[in-house]
Amino acid sequence: MGRSEKLFKEAKRVIPGGVNSPVRAFAAVGGTPRFIKSAKGSAITDEDGMTYIDYVGSWGPMILGHANEAVLEAVAQAAQDGLSFGAATAREVEMAQLIVEMVRPVEMVRMVNSGTEAVMSAIRLARGFTGRDKIVKFAGCYHGHSDSMLVKAGSGALTGGHPDSSGVTQGAAQDTLLAQYNHPDTVQALFDEDPGQIAAVIVEPIGANMGVVPPKDGFLQALRDMCTKNGALLIFDEVITGFRLAPGGAQEYFGIDADLVTYGKIIGGGMPVGAYAGRKEIMEHVSPVGSVYQAGTLSGNPVAMAAGLATLRQLKENPQVYTDIEEKARTLAQAMRRYLPAENCTVNQMGSLLCPFFTGEEVCDYETAKRSDIARYAAYFQHMLGKGIYLAPAQFEAMFLSAAHTQADLERTIEAIKEFGETI
Numbered sequence: 243m244g245r246s247e248k249l250f251k252e253a254k255r256v257i258p259g260g261v262n263s264p265v266r267a268f269a270a271v272g273g274t275p276r277f278i279k280s281a282k283g284s285a286i287t288d289e290d291g292m293t294y295i296d297y298v299g300s301w302g303p304m305i306l307g308h309a310n311e312a313v314l315e316a317v318a319q320a321a322q323d324g325l326s327f328g329a330a331t332a333r334e335v336e337m338a339q340l341i342v343e344m345v346r347p348v349e350m351v352r353m354v355n356s357g358t359e360a361v362m363s364a365i366r367l368a369r370g371f372t373g374r375d376k377i378v379k380f381a382g383c384y385h386g387h388s389d390s391m392l393v394k395a396g397s398g399a400l401t402g403g404h405p406d407s408s409g410v411t412q413g414a415a416q417d418t419l420l421a422q423y424n425h426p427d428t429v430q431a432l433f434d435e436d437p438g439q440i441a442a443v444i445v446e447p448i449g450a451n452m453g454v455v456p457p458k459d460g461f462l463q464a465l466r467d468m469c470t471k472n473g474a475l476l477i478f479d480e481v482i483t484g485f486r487l488a489p490g491g492a493q494e495y496f497g498i499d500a501d502l503v504t505y506g507k508i509i510g511g512g513m514p515v516g517a518y519a520g521r522k523e524i525m526e527h528v529s530p531v532g533s534v535y536q537a538g539t540l541s542g543n544p545v546a547m548a549a550g551l552a553t554l555r556q557l558k559e560n561p562q563v564y565t566d567i568e569e570k571a572r573t574l575a576q577a578m579r580r581y582l583p584a585e586n587c588t589v590n591q592m593g594s595l596l597c598p599f600f601t602g603e604e605v606c607d608y609e610t611a612k613r614s615d616i617a618r619y620a621a622y623f624q625h626m627l628g629k630g631i632y633l634a635p636a637q638f639e640a641m642f643l644s645a646a647h648t649q650a651d652l653e654r655t656i657e658a659i660k661e662f663g664e665t666i
């Protein structure tokens with residue numbers, strides 16, 4: 243028995259399902275999850291000493307590659323100074339200033355500890371600011387695991403077959419209204435049904451938790467216009483797209499200003515960090531200046547800030563990273579379109595995010611994403627893993643490119659895709 247197998251067996255005795263986040267359990271693809279020992283650049287190495295080209299990148303944060311030298315140095319330095327003070331620090335000011343510089347419409351930022359917390363707080367703020375209760379979300383979008391967002395959620399909730407979680411009260415879910423991604427008419431219908439009741443529309447600017455589903459032309463602008471017209475806030479959940487699509491995230495990439503933005507993943511450079519941000523007039527409703535309460539013992543943690551700052555600074559100073567990772571994603575998407583038969587494979591790619599769906603039909607929303615043959619995804623995953631390529635262990639996730647992926651990595655990956663194409 244290998245080390246991963248042994249660890250998984252032990253883990254299942256003391257951790258539910260053996261994992262601390264469901265999708266890690268490999269339930270959707272079968273087999274034993276690889277327990278990871280270390281990672282460097284584009285490579286991860288498991289407990290059995292097997293090394294893989296990694297396209298998960300910790301689900302997005304590792305945009306510069308694993309164990310980036312400048313990030314490691316910043317973390318080591320910060321750790322020397324003490325791990326946590328529960329008091330204000332200079333690094334938090336630097337972080338907020340850097341975000342405000344990089345993301346144009348943002349004027350103020352509050353740091354939290356995860357994407358879930360960022361979204362939960364932004365929703366509370368939207369409700370506090372507008373004095374309204376209802377929130378519109380899209381089927382298949384994932385916004386973390388706070389109660390009101392576990393309604394037709396994507397990612398692990400969708401993979402596990404529980405897009406609506408038990409344990410969420412009707413009370414918590416009743417103010418969450420559901421719309422269909424890429425169908426602005428479904429949002430208009432909700433505004434018509436509940437005039438003056440909707441506090442915010444929250445959206446992933448690129449759907450990246452039902453596989454990758456790019457917004458159609460005009461979709462995000464239609465949301466912007468409807469929110470403005472109806473006095474609701476537009477929240478871009480940029481936990482994945484933030485600092486990934488462009489230095490200014492989806493707002494810059496699509497040229498659309500949201501009212502509130504949520505961050506996670508890249509913003510912590512691999513440490514547990516989230517943030518929510520927006521215009522001063524809205525953000526000043528947060529305590530202690532405003533009446534919307536939100537707090538955190540470890541929020542703005544100095545070591546976490548050091549990792550995030552070192553990551554964001556490199557992205558700001560090297561904007562060519564964005565053209566580079568987008569080009570790599572396009573290369574892989576082209577190879578998939580070439581080598582996987584079009585009658586049963588559709589490849590979606592935007593920016594540095596991509597994924598194949600095993601269906602011949604266009605995938606543009608939750609319903610069409612669910613048509614993918616997930617058994618075939620599992621076969622694809624296992625084939626790639628056998629070739630030393632580590633993909634998301636579930637269909638409804640993205641493939642993440644990083645600055646550390648090399649030409650040789652791409653060539654090996656394309657070769658493995660080609661071989662899989664010959665089997666189907």
Ligand SMILES: *Cc1c(COP(=O)(O)O)cnc(C)c1O
Pocket residue numbers: 355356357358359361384385386387446451479480481482506507516
């Ligand atoms: C990952 C993710 C979250 C949740 O972030 P956590 O740090 O896992 O809590 C929220 N929204 C989106 C779009 C995400 O991809």
